[in-house]
Amino acid sequence: MTTLTGYAVAAVSSEAPMSRIAREMNHEFADAAWQESHAVTRVDQLREWMVSGAARNQMRDVELGLARATMAMRITPYILNLIDWSNFFQDPIRKQFIPLGSEILPSHPLLKLDSLRERETSPVEGLVHRYHDKALLLATDRCPVYCRFCTRSYSVGLDTQSVSKRRTSPFQSRWDAIMAYLRATPVIVDVVVSGGDCFRLKPSRLLAIGMDLLSVSSIRRIRFATKGLAVLPMKVTSDHEWTDALVNVSDAGRTRGVEVSFHTHFNHPVEITDYTMAAAELLFKRGIRMRNQSVLMAGVNDDPEVMKQLVKRLSDLHIQPYYVYTCDLVDGIEHMRCSVRLACQIEKAVRGITAGYNTPSFVVDSPGGGGKRDVHSFEHYDRQTGLAVYRAPSVRPDQLFTYPDPLQSLSQDAQAAWLDPQRAKRLLSDAVEAAGAKWMEV
Numbered sequence: 001m002t003t004l005t006g007y008a009v010a011a012v013s014s015e016a017p018m019s020r021i022a023r024e025m026n027h028e029f030a031d032a033a034w035q036e037s038h039a040v041t042r043v044d045q046l047r048e049w050m051v052s053g054a055a056r057n058q059m060r061d062v063e064l065g066l067a068r069a070t071m072a073m074r075i076t077p078y079i080l081n082l083i084d085w086s087n088f089f090q091d092p093i094r095k096q097f098i099p100l101g102s103e104i105l106p107s108h109p110l111l112k113l114d115s116l117r118e119r120e121t122s123p124v125e126g127l128v129h130r131y132h133d134k135a136l137l138l139a140t141d142r143c144p145v146y147c148r149f150c151t152r153s154y155s156v157g158l159d160t161q162s163v164s165k166r167r168t169s170p171f172q173s174r175w176d177a178i179m180a181y182l183r184a185t186p187v188i189v190d191v192v193v194s195g196g197d198c199f200r201l202k203p204s205r206l207l208a209i210g211m212d213l214l215s216v217s218s219i220r221r222i223r224f225a226t227k228g229l230a231v232l233p234m235k236v237t238s239d240h241e242w243t244d245a246l247v248n249v250s251d252a253g254r255t256r257g258v259e260v261s262f263h264t265h266f267n268h269p270v271e272i273t274d275y276t277m278a279a280a281e282l283l284f285k286r287g288i289r290m291r292n293q294s295v296l297m298a299g300v301n302d303d304p305e306v307m308k309q310l311v312k313r314l315s316d317l318h319i320q321p322y323y324v325y326t327c328d329l330v331d332g333i334e335h336m337r338c339s340v341r342l343a344c345q346i347e348k349a350v351r352g353i354t355a356g357y358n359t360p361s362f363v364v365d366s367p368g369g370g371g372k373r374d375v376h377s378f379e380h381y382d383r384q385t386g387l388a389v390y391r392a393p394s395v396r397p398d399q400l401f402t403y404p405d406p407l408q409s410l411s412q413d414a415q416a417a418w419l420d421p422q423r424a425k426r427l428l429s430d431a432v433e434a435a436g437a438k439w440m441e442v
């Protein structure tokens with residue numbers, strides 16, 4: 001059993017983070033390798049954590065949740081230690097990583113696996129080219145943790161009972177094709193390295209990817225996207241080779257006039273601890289530009305006060321709050337999605353609490369591949385049917401994109417309409433026509 005008595009992760013202690021971490025540096029809990037090797041991936045390991053409070057006797061519920069989940073389980077001891085097990089059902093960290101069968105609601109009928117249609121816009125395996133001047137590089141299909149709400153559930157992590165993952169070929173065998181495409185497509189000036197998560201890349205691979213991208217003269221910006229700082233911050237303070245690789249790429253980029261940045265994924269202020277503060281401080285001092293992308297989720301951060309606190313605390317760490325996404329359509333997480341209306345309300349509450357450049361844009365990543373749209377920018381939004389219609393003139397000018405509110409936010413009658421294929425088709429065609437376009441069935 002992984003016993004963590006005495007390892008409690010204080011959200012913030014009065015001691016300066018760097019000195020506390022330095023003092024604990026020999027402690028195994030502060031070691032990323034220990035965290036990774038003790039990550040919980042099986043139900044029997046999780047059982048050992050669920051021995052008290054509201055969590056006791058809930059294993060069957062977890063097993064039912066996992067049976068339906070699109071993502072395998074992988075949770076670091078650090079994250080498990082942040083869960084308030086006495087508040088098991090409501091805890092915002094638990095909700096992101098441990099599914100419960102009793103929470104799962106029927107998915108919206110517009111749900112599709114790979115809802116953003118990334119595979120359709122991949123000119124070479126492992127590279128998504130949807131926006132004109134930007135590409136998304138899928139460098140790995142592994143992460144330090146697996147989130148229930150992952151958009152890329154079609155390919156990231158291990159197979160689950162409900163999803164056989166679409167594996168990409170080993171990275172090295174597709175790397176030459178990716179580089180050839182980037183060199184031959186100078187319109188691409190911005191590359192996001194994601195996956196999966198760059199925290200799972202070996203330092204040598206991280207360095208090689210960064211340096212190879214820097215060798216493409218047309219690329220002006222490189223972003224490493226990671227959940228790692230939120231779930232395994234001790235990687236930065238204990239895996240010096242990895243952190244040096246990141247800093248070396250960043251420094252080399254600066255010398256060549258290329259911005260290299262680090263995009264984090266914090267969803268709740270509780271995720272910011274002394275470990276996070278030490279890691280963020282180290283990265284800031286070593287010149288790493290950081291921005292954060294959150295996902296808006298019911299029961300996690302769908303509260304203006306929680307979001308305001310998150311924005312403030314990230315700003316204090318010099319992590320610029322950049323985006324808040326409405327939750328994508330993913331099977332088994334309908335209960336975590338929020339309506340467009342609620343996203344607009346929270347955005348209004350947050351705007352004005354701090355400097356504009358530290359105020360995140362609230363966006364819908366439009367299903368079907370329209371890319372990110374400002375949540376307020378719908379052409380049409382019917383609160384009764386819960387359907388918002390967006391245009392994406394710079395991405396796909398001839399198409400409209402719809403984002404549906406979660407079924408449970410609608411009236412009984414509207415829910416019944418969505419569950420009837422003929423009436424659902426009518427809801428779609430009415431919304432598209434109300435947005436000023438002609439309905440064309442595809």
Ligand code: SF4
Pocket residue numbers: 142143144145146147149150151152156195196197226227
């Ligand atoms: S860390 Fe990112 S890519 Fe990995 S499971 Fe979570 S959301 Fe998906």
